[in-house]
Amino acid sequence: xxGVLIVGATSPLARYMAHEFARLGDTLFLAxxxxxxxxxxxxxVQVRFGATVHTGRFDAAAVETHEAFWQEVxxxxxxxxGVVWVAGTMDGLEDAFREPQAVRRLIDVNFTGAASLxxxxxxxxxxxxxxxxxxxxxxxxxxxxxxxxxxGAAKGGLSLFLQGLRNRLSKRGVQVTTIKPGFIDxxxxxxxxxxxxxxxxxxxxxxxxxxxxxxxxxAYVPAIWWLVMLVIRSIPEKVFKxxxx
Amino acid sequence: xxxxxxxxxxxGWGRYPRALCHLYRPERVGGVIGTLQHAEPNGFLPRGxxxxxxxxxxxxxxxxxxxxxxDRFLAFDESTGVVRCEAGVSLADIISTFLPRGWFLPVTPxxxxxxxxxxxxxxxxxxxxxxxxxxxxxxxxLTLLLxxxxxxxxxxxxxxxxxxxxxxxxxxxxxxxxxxxQLRRVDxxxxxxxxxxxxxxxxxxxxxxxxxxxxxxxxxxxxxxxQGRGFGRGVLMFGRHATVDNLPxxxxxxxxxxxxxxxxxxxxxxPEFVLNPLSLKAFNGAYYATHPSREGVFVDYNTYFYPxxxxxxxxxxxxxxxxxxxxxxxxxxNGMENLTRILETAQRRHAYPFLSVLKRMGxxxxxxxxxxxxxxxxxxxxxxxxGLFEVLNELDKIVxxxxxxxxxxxxxxxxxxxxxxxxxxxxxxxxxxxQVDPKGVLQSDLARRLRLMEVAK
Numbered sequence: 001x002x003g004v005l006i007v008g009a010t011s012p013l014a015r016y017m018a019h020e021f022a023r024l025g026d027t028l029f030l031a032x033x034x035x036x037x038x039x040x041x042x043x044x045v046q047v048r049f050g051a052t053v054h055t056g057r058f059d060a061a062a063v064e065t066h067e068a069f070w071q072e073v074x075x076x077x078x079x080x081x082g083v084v085w086v087a088g089t090m091d092g093l094e095d096a097f098r099e100p101q102a103v104r105r106l107i108d109v110n111f112t113g114a115a116s117l118x119x120x121x122x123x124x125x126x127x128x129x130x131x132x133x134x135x136x137x138x139x140x141x142x143x144x145x146x147x148x149x150x151x152g153a154a155k156g157g158l159s160l161f162l163q164g165l166r167n168r169l170s171k172r173g174v175q176v177t178t179i180k181p182g183f184i185d186x187x188x189x190x191x192x193x194x195x196x197x198x199x200x201x202x203x204x205x206x207x208x209x210x211x212x213x214x215x216x217x218x219a220y221v222p223a224i225w226w227l228v229m230l231v232i233r234s235i236p237e238k239v240f241k242x243x244x245x
Numbered sequence: 246x247x248x249x250x251x252x253x254x255x256x257g258w259g260r261y262p263r264a265l266c267h268l269y270r271p272e273r274v275g276g277v278i279g280t281l282q283h284a285e286p287n288g289f290l291p292r293g294x295x296x297x298x299x300x301x302x303x304x305x306x307x308x309x310x311x312x313x314x315x316d317r318f319l320a321f322d323e324s325t326g327v328v329r330c331e332a333g334v335s336l337a338d339i340i341s342t343f344l345p346r347g348w349f350l351p352v353t354p355x356x357x358x359x360x361x362x363x364x365x366x367x368x369x370x371x372x373x374x375x376x377x378x379x380x381x382x383x384x385x386x387l388t389l390l391l392x393x394x395x396x397x398x399x400x401x402x403x404x405x406x407x408x409x410x411x412x413x414x415x416x417x418x419x420x421x422x423x424x425x426x427q428l429r430r431v432d433x434x435x436x437x438x439x440x441x442x443x444x445x446x447x448x449x450x451x452x453x454x455x456x457x458x459x460x461x462x463x464x465x466x467x468x469x470x471x472q473g474r475g476f477g478r479g480v481l482m483f484g485r486h487a488t489v490d491n492l493p494x495x496x497x498x499x500x501x502x503x504x505x506x507x508x509x510x511x512x513x514x515x516p517e518f519v520l521n522p523l524s525l526k527a528f529n530g531a532y533y534a535t536h537p538s539r540e541g542v543f544v545d546y547n548t549y550f551y552p553x554x555x556x557x558x559x560x561x562x563x564x565x566x567x568x569x570x571x572x573x574x575x576x577x578x579n580g581m582e583n584l585t586r587i588l589e590t591a592q593r594r595h596a597y598p599f600l601s602v603l604k605r606m607g608x609x610x611x612x613x614x615x616x617x618x619x620x621x622x623x624x625x626x627x628x629x630x631x632g633l634f635e636v637l638n639e640l641d642k643i644v645x646x647x648x649x650x651x652x653x654x655x656x657x658x659x660x661x662x663x664x665x666x667x668x669x670x671x672x673x674x675x676x677x678x679x680q681v682d683p684k685g686v687l688q689s690d691l692a693r694r695l696r697l698m699e700v701a702k
Contacts, residue, residue, distance in 0.1 A: 011272075012272055034273065036275070037274065037275065040273075040274070040331070041317060043318065043319045044317035044319070047318035047319070047320065048342055187271075187276075190249050190251065190270050191249025
């Protein structure tokens, strides 16, 4: 029985990832800011799978609280086998094009918070010599686009951070996986015009957990995004800046 | 929290009528509350999975709150079978979660692709209504979000009037956030069914009365095309949950495992000429011929309760113009005569239903606007054709004279007058509605069409 920490657990993707781990019999620690929602998600996993589920409040942007949070998780679970980072937000993106505070907030939640907590996780697993870290980044982090680069930059930073962690920890038997989902049918995409390859959170969650457990390094979910991003990354900047992608 | 809406044309399951609505899809309870902060001139309406046939879950140029993502189980008592869950949980989800532990739905409509919140709003009934009543009887409590932003719990003891106004209240008394539901203990996922083929309406009704006390479930398929001596003939299906001992030895090890059926789909709208009187006669005749009387047939729960669920988008079979289901309940007194009048009128006017289902109903759950009352309920599916609504208006008249009523979850076209005449408890419901929603925030096309908030003249 593994102990797995899922951060940002109130999102649909994280919720269904929790389902997948619980189905396998893992003990979970779910963390998020909205405690009422978190309790609902936790109860759901308990009722459906009879899993042991702990909860704790976690604010990605409040970096000064992360150490205490981490110790709490270790104390409650009595040791940890995996950490899954799902927290992220696109809220405030519009403001982030103009306001320094808004762009900082976006980067704090999506990048700084992740880097902070995963540093604690990295040290812990490095010392134990086993375990896994998985981070949900985004295809948005593969190339800066006019429409969402503040978000994309933070996700790009996260992808690079995870890449570095992977290279640091691989020698110590710790697996680091970067998940790069495309469009997921959630609040972030709701109300937007027809998006290509829109996938349900259930599907992305299921595939993501399989990828993590197989110990892959980097994976696009659904896999078609590997090809899409290969094309998008290979467009010369000169051309790209004139396109409206 | 930003919350984008989708301005989109939607329909009920019958695909008539259509409505342009602003769709909201909150993913957390806080998001449902947040939705109400938006300005919508025609207010808001919660919607489940869109299986109500007509305009019950439409709100033209208003807000539709899709509840499908508010679908968490919150608590389950293994010893009593009481589950507390969010309103957006589907019946399919309840079955797949709890049937392996020996619990099934206490009442189910003919599809499992609907949310528990919507089932309460329609106070749905099933094949066991003569025995157990509607789903309202199994609801222990509800948690409602009122337009004021206040969250209240109601039950038979706590805020009872709000409770009874919400059961069958078509989602207009508050947004149901949570439902506490009593499940039914079962030993297997299988049913034992006795089929009885009858020769005419008299025999159909007689067989019902003679036999259905002995069965938890009973329903009749009627051949509505047959005339003359075969008028009202049908196939009655009496069912009960199989016990482990009933099962063939090979199945006893895994009594809750049933075969998985490959889903079929109706990929395109079928053209109108497919469903014509000739093909309907052929279909009905063939169905009748292939269902002789047989006892003790084993079928899995999907086959018994949800025969159409495995044909995805079967509503397309009725063509582009869609269809309406006309379902009424008629008191037992003069029931035979009134049923005869209805079927004869439809036949005489060449309105042949593709599907017709007859059931017996028992006592009401007490829901103020609940449909069920003791008597016969008959549901007729009609593809929409020119002149159909005139025929249905004639059928409505028979129902009014008989002291019956039409089912709001299926209705798309009855008149406000018909509604006000046949739902005598409306003023009592309106009193609750005025109290919890004085500004009329919760609305629907159905509510406006039936002038739900107006006092009858």
